[in-house]
Amino acid sequence: MERIALISDLHGNVTAFEAVLKDIDARGISTIHNLGDVAGKGPRGSECIRLTRERCAVTVRGNWDDFLPNVENTQGGEAMWWWRNELTPSDRQWLADLPYAHDFNLSGRWIRLFHASAESVYTRVHFHHSQDDFDQMFSNTELTGYAHDPSVVCYGDIHDSYLEVNNGRTLINAGSVGNALDEPMASYVILEGTPDGEASDPFGIQFVRVPYDIEAEIAAAEKLRMPELAAYATELRTGIYRGRHEELGLLRV
Secondary structure (H helix, E strand, O other): OEEEEEEOOOOOOHHHHHHHHHHHHHOOOOEEEEOOOOOOOOOOHHHHHHHHHHHOOEEOOOHHHHHOOOOOOOOOHHHHHHHHHOOOHHHHHHHHOOOOOEEEEEOOEEEEEOOOOOOOOOOOOOOOOOHHHHHHHOOOOOOOOOOOOOOEEEEOOOOOOEEEEEOOEEEEEOOOOOOOOOOOOEEEEEEEEOEOOOOOOOOEEEEEEEOOOHHHHHHHHHHOOOOOHHHHHHHHHHOOOHHHHHHHOOOOO
């Protein structure tokens, strides 16, 4: 039996990433796969890239990983330039070279990893979705490749962890390590099974929530004078997306 940790959406939050790595190490897990969005939105994307390159066997490309390296992209204003310039040229090249998807076999199941969907890193599939959306997540496309029909798909992007089983296919969202928007704790998933095994072999899925020092992460962002600090701080403290802060009357401090 092998255990594989699936992490996603670090978003430059080193404090949360280090807490999750400590938890993974304490469980004796040596293989980590990263579902993308390593940098951007949080203050220390470059350090998250360094740790990812050191610790993760596989990293697939997220939407932030896709547009951050593009210095000709003028969208996002001052904040986007801050997150882009926080990265080194080597960081940006590494992000640009990330693969779209990764497939492997565990307990007779072809498992596919990508960031958002089989169609694009910018196609978002939320927990509340249609049957067509679910089916699309298991489709073979030019981006995912055509070698295998996956029976398990693991993704990130929406920062909201969940599991759904439909007609023998399992869809897993690993949530977010650095910017969880379901509850204010880092989230990751553990897969357990036999590498290149049979469908009759045991197979396990475990969701893990890890507390971390949110105020220390906010202080780090403040010290570095990161733009959009108030929205970032409120998201970390509440687990509520910034687009809802005004309607809910949340203090942005």
